[in-house]
Amino acid sequence: MSTDTLQALISRSALEWRLTFDALEFPLLLLEMDGRIVRMNEAARALAGVTFEEAIHRLLEVLGNGQPWSVLRLLLSQVAATGERAGTQTREEHGRVWDVAISPVVGPDGDRWGIVVILDITERVRLQESLRRSETMSAMGALVAGVAHEVRNPLFGISATLDAFEARFKRRTEYRRYLDVLKERVGRLNELMQHLLDYGKPARLDLAPAVLRVVMGAAVVACAPLAVRAGVELVLDAPPDLPAPLLDRNRAVQIFQNLLENAIQHSPPGGRVLFRAGRAADGAAVEITVEDDGPGFRPEDLDRAFEPFFTRRRGGTGLGLSIVQRIAEQHGGAVAAANRPAGGAVMTVTLPLVSGRR
Numbered sequence: 051m052s053t054d055t056l057q058a059l060i061s062r063s064a065l066e067w068r069l070t071f072d073a074l075e076f077p078l079l080l081l082e083m084d085g086r087i088v089r090m091n092e093a094a095r096a097l098a099g100v101t102f103e104e105a106i107h108r109l110l111e112v113l114g115n116g117q118p119w120s121v122l123r124l125l126l127s128q129v130a131a132t133g134e135r136a137g138t139q140t141r142e143e144h145g146r147v148w149d150v151a152i153s154p155v156v157g158p159d160g161d162r163w164g165i166v167v168i169l170d171i172t173e174r175v176r177l178q179e180s181l182r183r184s185e186t187m188s189a190m191g192a193l194v195a196g197v198a199h200e201v202r203n204p205l206f207g208i209s210a211t212l213d214a215f216e217a218r219f220k221r222r223t224e225y226r227r228y229l230d231v232l233k234e235r236v237g238r239l240n241e242l243m244q245h246l247l248d249y250g251k252p253a254r255l256d257l258a259p260a261v262l263r264v265v266m267g268a269a270v271v272a273c274a275p276l277a278v279r280a281g282v283e284l285v286l287d288a289p290p291d292l293p294a295p296l297l298d299r300n301r302a303v304q305i306f307q308n309l310l311e312n313a314i315q316h317s318p319p320g321g322r323v324l325f326r327a328g329r330a331a332d333g334a335a336v337e338i339t340v341e342d343d344g345p346g347f348r349p350e351d352l353d354r355a356f357e358p359f360f361t362r363r364r365g366g367t368g369l370g371l372s373i374v375q376r377i378a379e380q381h382g383g384a385v386a387a388a389n390r391p392a393g394g395a396v397m398t399v400t401l402p403l404v405s406g407r408r
């Protein structure tokens with residue numbers, strides 16, 4: 051074989067190797083143990099936002115301090131120290147979850163290199179979390195609904211007795227303040243039991259195509275008295291030509307009602323709650339938002355707000371948002387909490403247009 055042919059063969063196989071390396075859709079890097087970048091495929095360069103020239107033969111530091119790069123540096127020092135494979139999961143600030151692993155290999159000159167594989171497992175983690183939550187929720191829901199059901203009967207008895215007592219002794223003003231306290235407490239217990247029962251409802255949905263405007267309108271009507279008392283204006287804005295998602299109407303009304311109640315409760319008097327619907331950017335879902343001009347969520351609460359029994363509201367049960375989340379997920383959708391740049395909270399419910407999980 052002539053030198054030229056050999057040369058051609060070598061460059062051909064180098065090209066093939068590079069094409070393969072770059073065609074891989076997940077980020078892949080080859081590192082020296084001191085952190086110098088030997089190779090970095092296209093996906094890795096895109097993720098780091100660097101060009102080939104900016105990265106090759108530089109130290110890992112050029113990729114910045116964000117994730118997954120900073121955890122990668124930690125892993126590399128671990129591999130350098132132990133000579134064994136190391137891996138971990140890491141979460142980026144805006145939510146992407148990465149699985150990062152480094153395997154040691156022996157490089158062409160006998161020195162040690164590390165092969166880094168970075169996988170985006172955001173969707174997998176989201177599904178796992180949602181599955182775990184729905185399993186815990188159905189177990190807890192069944193228990194809670196059972197208890198709530200048992201408590202409701204005696205509670206109903208107490209309410210009825212209180213009403214009878216009030217009717218009989220309404221002229222005796224010395225009983226008044228005791229009666230008021232009792233009635234208020236029993237009212238709260240009733241509300242709690244109702245919430246617990248809603249929370250525990252099984253996942254069977256009665257799905258039918260629903261005109262969002264109508265479903266949203268029903269929630270507005272249900273919340274109108276609360277809004278009037280709080281001096282808050284409710285503004286409904288849903289285009290009539292929006293495609294109809296498959297919804298369990300009663301439960302969808304409940305989603306919107308819980309969100310509107312929260313928004314009203316957090317609005318200042320004279321405030322305005324915007325209740326809007328539109329198509330999601332990808333066209334495969336509808337998005338319903340509830341915006342208020344209250345104080346918004348405390349940043350540390352954004353993740354916890356959906357936990358059952360998490361509340362900062364006096365007299366709140368903390369089940370409102372977990373019920374919303376549960377119903378949204380039963381529809382194959384999701385709900386997210388955020389703060390508006392201008393102040394106030396915005397809740398976004400996404401409901402798929404094509405298929406709902408039953």
Ligand SMILES: Nc1ncnc2c1ncn2[C@@H]1O[C@H](COP(=O)(O)OP(=O)(O)OP(=O)(O)O)[C@@H](O)[C@H]1O
Pocket residue numbers: 245308312313316342344345346347348351355356360361362363365366367368369370371372394395
């Ligand atoms: N629009 C909002 N603005 C600011 N904080 C909010 C808003 N909505 C919810 N929150 C926060 O999230 C917490 C949980 O809300 P959630 O609806 O689950 O329970 P709750 O309103 O406290 O009680 P309830 O069970 O009666 O709904 C609230 O206590 C509040 O701290």
Ligand SMILES: [Mg+2]
Pocket residue numbers: 308311312366370371
């Ligand atoms: Mg609430």
